[in-house]
Amino acid sequence: MNGFLALIARDLRLARRQGADVAMTLAxxxxxVALFPLGLGPTPALLARIAGGVLWVxxxxxxxxxxxxxxxxxxxxxxxxxxxxxxxxLVLVAxxxxxAHWLTTGLPTVLLAPLLALTLDLPAAxxxxxxxxxxxxxxxxxxxxTVGAALVVGARRAGVxxxxxxxxxxxxxxxxxxxxxxxxxxxxxxxxxxxxxAALLAAAIPLAPLAAGAALRQAVE
Amino acid sequence: MHRFAxxxxxxxxxxxxxxxxxxxxxxxxxxxxxxxxxxxxADYQQGETVRIxxxxxxxxxxxxxxxxxxxxxxxxxxxxKHPLADLSARAASPIGAGFTAIALVTGALWGQPMWGTWWVxxxxxxxxxxxxxxxxxxxxxxxxxxxxxxxxxxxxVLALVGVVNLPIIKFSVDWWNTLHQPASVLRLGGxxxxxxxxxxxxxxxxxxxxxxxIALILRIRALYAERRLRQLRxxxxxx
Numbered sequence: 335m336n337g338f339l340a341l342i343a344r345d346l347r348l349a350r351r352q353g354a355d356v357a358m359t360l361a362x363x364x365x366x367v368a369l370f371p372l373g374l375g376p377t378p379a380l381l382a383r384i385a386g387g388v389l390w391v392x393x394x395x396x397x398x399x400x401x402x403x404x405x406x407x408x409x410x411x412x413x414x415x416x417x418x419x420x421x422x423x424l425v426l427v428a429x430x431x432x433x434a435h436w437l438t439t440g441l442p443t444v445l446l447a448p449l450l451a452l453t454l455d456l457p458a459a460x461x462x463x464x465x466x467x468x469x470x471x472x473x474x475x476x477x478x479x480t481v482g483a484a485l486v487v488g489a490r491r492a493g494v495x496x497x498x499x500x501x502x503x504x505x506x507x508x509x510x511x512x513x514x515x516x517x518x519x520x521x522x523x524x525x526x527x528x529x530x531x532a533a534l535l536a537a538a539i540p541l542a543p544l545a546a547g548a549a550l551r552q553a554v555e
Numbered sequence: 556m557h558r559f560a561x562x563x564x565x566x567x568x569x570x571x572x573x574x575x576x577x578x579x580x581x582x583x584x585x586x587x588x589x590x591x592x593x594x595x596x597a598d599y600q601q602g603e604t605v606r607i608x609x610x611x612x613x614x615x616x617x618x619x620x621x622x623x624x625x626x627x628x629x630x631x632x633x634x635x636k637h638p639l640a641d642l643s644a645r646a647a648s649p650i651g652a653g654f655t656a657i658a659l660v661t662g663a664l665w666g667q668p669m670w671g672t673w674w675v676x677x678x679x680x681x682x683x684x685x686x687x688x689x690x691x692x693x694x695x696x697x698x699x700x701x702x703x704x705x706x707x708x709x710x711x712v713l714a715l716v717g718v719v720n721l722p723i724i725k726f727s728v729d730w731w732n733t734l735h736q737p738a739s740v741l742r743l744g745g746x747x748x749x750x751x752x753x754x755x756x757x758x759x760x761x762x763x764x765x766x767x768x769i770a771l772i773l774r775i776r777a778l779y780a781e782r783r784l785r786q787l788r789x790x791x792x793x794x
Contacts, residue, residue: 502688
């Protein structure tokens with residue numbers, strides 16, 4: 335357990351000292367969201383209609399940017415081999431990495447999303463659904479991304495590859511996340527969609543680290 | 556199963572099987588197409604377009620069977636380090652992707668006259684599209700490493716992760732209210748298809764299965780030859 339917390343603390347410390355990485359992900363999130371009003375025309379009714387989908391899709395893409403480096407840096411400097419030798423189960427290593435990834439990219443995205451929603455004219459009634467949905471959905475994305483990141487350690491063009499692998503797996507999260515925002519905006523109950531998002535998270539917490547741990551085992555062999 | 560870990564033994568069996576599979580494929584596809592396209596009744600609602608079913612439905616079954624083959628091969632490779640299972644997984648994924656593409660394209664051609672649209676984002680269509688992406692991801696991942704062994708293992712883990720999609724495809728038409736019709740052949744309470752249509756459908760499915768077997772054997776043979784060639788080249792450069 336100590337190793338688990340120490341690994342999270344180490345990743346957070348690394349993220350703080352190389353602050354540019356986190357800032358770049360958030361800047362990407364903001365820039366891409368800003369492209370939509372420019373590309374589709376600034377009609378408030380149209381933007382309000384698509385805001386939920388735009389924020390969710392962009393949040394997914396922003397998360398993809400950071401996955402290729404999740405294990406690659408450790409694999410390059412030998413840290414991954416030390417982690418494998420440390421006796422800590424690789425499942426826990428993967429879980430710690432996922433937690434650290436969510437804290438450094440998922441959580442800032444969730445905090446930034448309501449601000450960007452303002453610029454897209456999202457109906458006020460949809461905000462609780464947007465924020466709760468992202469809070470439940472982005473950890474699942476981080477967990478799935480950990481699997482992809484562990485699979486592509488040492489691969490050529492790992493950045494594109496990890497997006498190609500992980501994005502199809504995140505489709506259920508996207509569907510229910512956007513459905514919750516839509517329901518919130520229309521004044522319908524949002525709880526069914528949020529419950530499904532919570533169910534996906536509950537399934538991903540044990541299963542994704544298991545797969546990621548197996549993938550890491552293959553990577554360090 | 557370990558008997559076939561010996562490639563020579565596997566190749567002997569595969570080569571013996573190949574002519575029989577070819578004959579079965581030709582016979583089944585010819586009789587299935589003849590019965591399906593010329594000798595089966597038109598649907599009372601869909602008219603002649605129902606004949607698209609005889610190419611669409613078996614392709615969709617094979618898309619799922621291809622992924623099952625891929626997943627089982629991957630499992631065998633990860634658990635028993637079975638060397639031919641790696642080749643079988645690599646061989647299965649482009650074939651499965653091909654059948655998935657056939658199912659999607661024939662489905663679009665069928666959807667246009669029946670639903671009035673080439674494509675809808677309903678649960679069945681979306682989950683089959685995800686299946687195609689999983690195949691493509693598997694192909695990209697297995698070929699993304701300089702060390703083919705590492706690529707095979709990474710691909711195997713990904714193939715097993717993607718298995719969650721199979722029940723979603725099968726039950727998508729029951730769980731969600733979709734434009735795609737619910738299951739009518741493999742369902743509780745028996746099939747709802749007329750025997751006159753069932754017969755050509757099963758003949759076509761048998762033909763597709765034989766084609767799948769032929770393609771799988773040919774690809775495994777080619778991959779095995781490729782691996783041998785690489786080993787020979789490496790041993791030559793070492794010397």
